[in-house]
Amino acid sequence: MSQSILFLAHVSEAGNTLPKVSYEVLGAALKLTKQLGAHLTIGLIGEDVAAAAETITAAGADRILAVTGPDFATARYASDAAAAEALCRSARADLIFAPATSRFMRVLPGVAHRLNGCVDTHVAALETVSGELCATRWHYRQRIEAVIRRDARPWIVLLESGCEAAWTGAPDAAKVEQIPVTLPKAATRTVVSGVRAPKSDAQTIKPDANLLFVAGAGWTKKQADGKTHVDQAEALILGFLHASGASLGGSKSLVDQTGESQTVLGFMTHLNQVGQTGSTPRHPKGLSTCCHGEEPHVVGWRFINERRAVNLDPNCGWARGKADVLYVADAFAVVEKLNALLAQRSRTNSEALPQGV
Numbered sequence: 001m002s003q004s005i006l007f008l009a010h011v012s013e014a015g016n017t018l019p020k021v022s023y024e025v026l027g028a029a030l031k032l033t034k035q036l037g038a039h040l041t042i043g044l045i046g047e048d049v050a051a052a053a054e055t056i057t058a059a060g061a062d063r064i065l066a067v068t069g070p071d072f073a074t075a076r077y078a079s080d081a082a083a084a085e086a087l088c089r090s091a092r093a094d095l096i097f098a099p100a101t102s103r104f105m106r107v108l109p110g111v112a113h114r115l116n117g118c119v120d121t122h123v124a125a126l127e128t129v130s131g132e133l134c135a136t137r138w139h140y141r142q143r144i145e146a147v148i149r150r151d152a153r154p155w156i157v158l159l160e161s162g163c164e165a166a167w168t169g170a171p172d173a174a175k176v177e178q179i180p181v182t183l184p185k186a187a188t189r190t191v192v193s194g195v196r197a198p199k200s201d202a203q204t205i206k207p208d209a210n211l212l213f214v215a216g217a218g219w220t221k222k223q224a225d226g227k228t229h230v231d232q233a234e235a236l237i238l239g240f241l242h243a244s245g246a247s248l249g250g251s252k253s254l255v256d257q258t259g260e261s262q263t264v265l266g267f268m269t270h271l272n273q274v275g276q277t278g279s280t281p282r283h284p285k286g287l288s289t290c291c292h293g294e295e296p297h298v299v300g301w302r303f304i305n306e307r308r309a310v311n312l313d314p315n316c317g318w319a320r321g322k323a324d325v326l327y328v329a330d331a332f333a334v335v336e337k338l339n340a341l342l343a344q345r346s347r348t349n350s351e352a353l354p355q356g357v
């Protein structure tokens with residue numbers, strides 16, 4: 001009998017749309033369904049999944065199942081686990097592919113246990129070898145790559161964002177089968193009473209941005225005139241982020257200054273830190289400024305395809321094969337010039353647009 005694959009997704013809490021990574025996982029699920037000669041079911045969770053189902057109906061899954069209702073609107077372990085378990089059982093799934101969102105990362109390992117199956121998180125690639133599924137993930141801060149095969153079923157795989165091309169198809173009317181889930185009272189005990197999020201202009205981490213802009217400790221160090229220029233550094237970096245739409249990363253030395261009561265960039269937090277003890281973001285391009293490019297930092301650039309750096313020091317780490325291009329230059333001057341060019345380009349573009357656009 002052919003294997004049963006379930007693509008599992010939840011709608012975003014802000015609206016009834018699917019997060020972008022869901023379409024990437026759907027693309028992978030479709031590819032593997034074909035390669036394994038399997039059949040595909042889609043399982044959706046959320047308050048109302050109708051709009052989301054329409055966006056993926058053209059993928060041609062055998063069935064679209066859903067667990068819906070107000071109880072499933074927000075992330076909550078007990079209700080999400082019950083919903084995911086019901087969908088996996090209804091689909092009789094052998095292989096379950098889901099996006100590695102924080103909501104699913106928290107809940108699907110527990111679901112695997114309930115199903116007497118197994119789970120792998122942080123998977124970065126999926127392929128078939130001799131008709132067998134192989135999942136790839138990194139260990140020890142992207143220094144060791146492991147290829148995993150498993151006999152146990154069901155096998156839940158959480159795929160990271162940015163690893164597969166997003167599936168696209170025209171929206172169409174979708175036939176959705178509701179899977180009833182009755183929650184015990186204890187499962188609804190936790191409620192989301194509100195959301196505290198940083199001000200929108202402080203949201204500097206943008207996983208979908210084309211460019212990662214990294215600021216290093218040099219921005220807060222004494223410059224050629226023997227003085228620090230932190231205010232100017234803040235204005236230049238924020239100006240660049242605003243004009244380019246880049247995501248902001250920081251070196252450990254810079255983000256640690258927050259805890260050491262030094263003059264710091266107000267918008268830089270530990271969440272921005274890139275590297276061995278920070279994050280490993282995925283962006284097509286990266287620009288490092290005032291950062292030395294030491295190995296514990298650069299290991300976080302593993303998934304940045306094209307790397308450039310600006311540093312006054314021609315012997316910095318970037319010069320030793322860690323960047324594609326190193327500009328030996330003053331980052332204050334370079335970013336000021338960049339901001340002026342970006343402002344000029346945006347003026348030219350808006351002048352080129354017809355009236356009213």
Ligand SMILES: Cc1cc2nc3c(=O)[nH]c(=O)nc-3n(C[C@H](O)[C@H](O)[C@H](O)COP(=O)(O)OP(=O)(O)OC[C@H]3O[C@@H](n4cnc5c(N)ncnc54)[C@H](O)[C@@H]3O)c2cc1C
Nearest residue numbers: 216217218251252253275276277278290292296297312331
């Ligand atoms: C176990 C371990 C884990 C670590 N994990 C991480 C991690 O996750 N992430 C991380 O970042 N680091 C990490 N580190 C620390 C790392 O080794 C470096 O100490 C750190 O990255 C240095 O930060 P920096 O380059 O911003 O600062 P610095 O080393 O102080 O470099 C500042 C740079 O700015 C340049 N500069 C100054 N002014 C200008 C200017 N006007 N224009 C251009 N360039 C200028 C200087 O030439 C210099 O190269 C780790 C270290 C260890 C031991």
